[in-house]
Amino acid sequence: MDVDSPVARDVTMAVVDGIVFGPPVCNILPLKTITYFFYSTVLMTIVPLSWQMQEVECFVLCMNRNMEPDVIFKDA
């Protein structure tokens, strides 16, 4: 296919890898099932956690601004 063709598009790649660590598996079976169901695979774009991040980010910004006059070593 010619690169100038209207159907040509960018090549995409996904890199997959694992790191060996994890939290302890919960002992309570129903909670474990629910946790696995909701939290096992987390898409960065659609999960409710991403919505929470927006709030957290605002909170951290506000906190930083409020803390600013009290930072002792600001000019150090």
Added chain:
Amino acid sequence: MNQKLVRTKACQEHQAIWKRYLSNHNRKQLSGFRRMLRSSENQPWQPATESSAQPHDEPAPEVQYATYFMPHRFYCVETICAPCGVVIAWAKFARSESPTHIMEFLETVYPTEESHPDYICIDKACLVLSHSIASGSWERWSRTSRFIVDAYHYINHRVTDYLCRTWCNPAPLDGSAPNLVILDYDKHGQPYYKRAFNTQACEQLNAWLGGFESILRKMTVGNFNWFLHTMLFYHTQMVLEKQTKRESSRSDDGNDDSSDDSD
């Protein structure tokens, strides 16, 4: 069914095992040898650790635990990255990083053919490819995607593995995958081939995540999810910011050049 003895988690028959477990896991013993020695540095007379890293070009053995007195841990955290470093998704794998789990993870993240990436780069891509062919899912995936091994792990895969060498080569120089290899020029103007994508993006991300391991290991599942997700969210934002800066500096350079030319 045997009844547990009071204040223990074992029946009469297995009391010896319970006592051995208690002596190995009391507060003094556990905090002592876990801090001082890593799992690979255990002496022959010390209790063997039950978890070990799995080889990435061999099928993972089924892990048999000696006892179930305490809850075990999720085996690993699996991440999907774009080659630029942006995190796309992450998941916890309970018992092993098996090809079955990896395929399920990919099916969840990329449910439709339109969403499939062209290349999927995994350290055990040859195993995942074999599994996909055996399970029948390859018919669907083969229309859109190819599995390749990342450049770092490819050198450790067997040269005699025909499937791996033919289908999972991350940079074939025979022209079979021109999207993976590009021509560039060094400072002397000599042409050379280089990889078009950074296949180490996840490895680099995991190296960074490894710094939080000691904190994350002590968290509950909920806290673990939240903390890890927060860190990955900020990491992704940082990567995007860097890209924007790079793009803007490039466009500024381009504008400067064009204004110089016009002058």
